[in-house]
Amino acid sequence: MFKELEQWGRDPKLGELDALMWRTERHPESSWTGLVVQMLDRPPDWDRLREAHAWFVDMVPRWRDRVVDPLVPVGTPTWVPDESFDLDFHLRRVALGGPATERQFLDYCQSVALVPLDRSRPPWVTTLVEGLEGGRSALLLQVQHVLMDGMAFTHLLSRVLNPAREPMHKPAVGRTHAEPVGQVKVTRDEVSRQLQAAPRLVAGLAGGVQRSLTHPRDSLRYADSLRRVLTPPAANSSKVLQGGSRRLWRFGTLECAVADLKSAGRAAGGSLNDTFVAVLLGGLRRYCAAFGEDLGDVPISLPVAMRTPENATGGNKFAGAFFAAPSGVADPAERIREMHRRVDIVRSEPALDFLGHLTPALNRTPSPLATALLGSMNARSVLTTSSWPGIAEERYVAGAKTERMYVFAPLPGTVLTGAMATHVGVCCVAMNADGETFEDSELLWASMRESLAEVLALG
Incomplete structure (x- = not known):
């Protein structure tokens, strides 16, 4: 297990998707930075917590690395060791005045999440x-x-957190960090390498398309799929859900037993993820109804995981799907069935990852252009959702038990994101809403709770 950690994220080159996320980051209005919240049953021992982090960043060197951008934007950035790494900068401690309520705590989380990270550090x-x-x-x-993406993070946490409150023996790292690489050297090497690689990238893209079109029958199928994939869903027609600046983040949570949500999904003929998304769509319907609007279908962006549990060692591996979600369906069971049908169609598209093939080309354009192109795609969507299996067994942090884990995703052009990670039999749903679009955030959270109760009643 520990040997696996040493190999976690060892590739010094950012993958093409990772590079695009890094280059197009404009926090918070067009962001790829999120907040993972682990709820603990009591305060952990601070000295043990600090010691555990020191061990962790030595065992998993990627967390001591920073990203270096090429001075000439012709290629992808590079991971290099941070020669001035300071654990006390990355590990902090605060105490809220008085016993803070859940709402006061979430308000504090919002303020933390809106502060940009220092891009010159890990x-x-x-x-x-x-x-x-x-x-x-x-x-x-x-x-x-x-x-990393959500699956990679869960994979990592399940291996580094303790299975009991008592300290777990951790082997000494016993190795020397790689020699720091200066920006001038990285930039010079990258300019040369990327310029030489540009023709191969173009040829690789053309070859991928050509291989997809080898057989006449496959050619027609792929071309038809490509037309559907590249045709955006109808624009958002809701007057209530028109986008704001995405500079005001508002956090809310939902939770229920995994077994209960699965039971509701089975009763309606959908998966756990179909049911989770149907809950969010129902909440949006209720929110809009409070303003006198009968919400129709809205465009949604849905990451489709391309990684397997055996390949969960850092970075990101998913394809983005854009389609119309059935928010116009009032009946919760019918909404789940229709969600299941539409997701099946999207997942079966031969050209689903075609936009992924274009990512290398986007990474060779000026960053403002890549940001504008990516933003134009995301801006058509009202909702972004993501879900993955989380930690299945109890885990502890420096003597404190991890009771829940919520992942508050950013707003990459959309007005609402919902991320669900299961945690020891509980569905932990974290929602991030644009405060300018949803002026009454308490009404939104109440609408989501009512939608969840309505869906769970199906089971």
């Missing part, structure tokens, strides 16, 4: 928050998506 900061109701505490990890 792109993460962990904050221990004490002073919560019931003697609880929380760990907040603000992290840039370039480090």
Whole structure:
């Protein structure tokens, strides 16, 4: 297990998707930086927590690395060791005044998430928050998506957190860090390498398309799929859900038993993810109804995981799907079935990852242009959702039990994001809403709770 950690994220080159996320980051209005919240049953021992982080960043060297951009934007950035790495900058501790309620705590999380990370350092900061109701505490990890996706993070946590409150023996790292690489050297090497690689990138893209079109029958099927993939869903017609600046983030949560949500999905003929998305769509319907609007279908962006559990060692591996979600369907069971049908269609598209083939070309354009192109695609969507299986067994952090884990995703052009990670039999749903679009955030959270209750009643 520990040998696997040493190999986690060892490739010094950012993948094409990771590079695009890094280059197009404009926090917070067009962001790829999120906040992972681990709710703990009590405050962890600070000395043990600090010692555990020191061991971790030595065992997993990627977390000591920073990203270096080429001075000439012709290629992808590079991971290099941060020669001035300071753990005390990345690990912080605060106490909220008095026993903070859940709402007061989430308001604090919003303020933390809106502060940009220092791009000259490793792109993460962990904050221990004490002073919560019931003697609880929380760990907040603000992290840039370039480090990993949700499945990779869960894979990592399940291996480094303790299975019991008592300290776990951890082997000494016993190795020397790689020699720091200066920006001038990286930039010179990258300019040469990327310029030489440009013709191969073009040929690779053309070859990929050509291989997809080898057989006449396959050619027609792929061309028809490509037409559907590249045809954006109808624009958002809702007057209530028109986008704001995405500079005001508002956090809300939902939770229920995994078994209960699965049961509701089975009763309606959908998967766990179909049911989760149907809950969010139902909440949006209720919110709009409060303003006198009968919400129709809205465009949605849905990441489709392309990684397997055996290949969960850093970076990002997913394809983006854009389609019309059935928010216009009032009946919750019918909404789940229709969501299932539409997701099946999207997942079966032969050309689903065609936009992924274009990512290398986007990375060779000026950053403002790549940002504008990517933003124009995301801006058509009202909602972005993501879900993945989280930690299945109880885990502890420096003597404190991890009771829940919420992942508050950013707003990459959309007005609402919902991320669901399961945690020891509980569905933990974290929602981030644009405060200018949803002026009454309490009404939004109440609408989501009512939608969840309506869906769970199906089971």
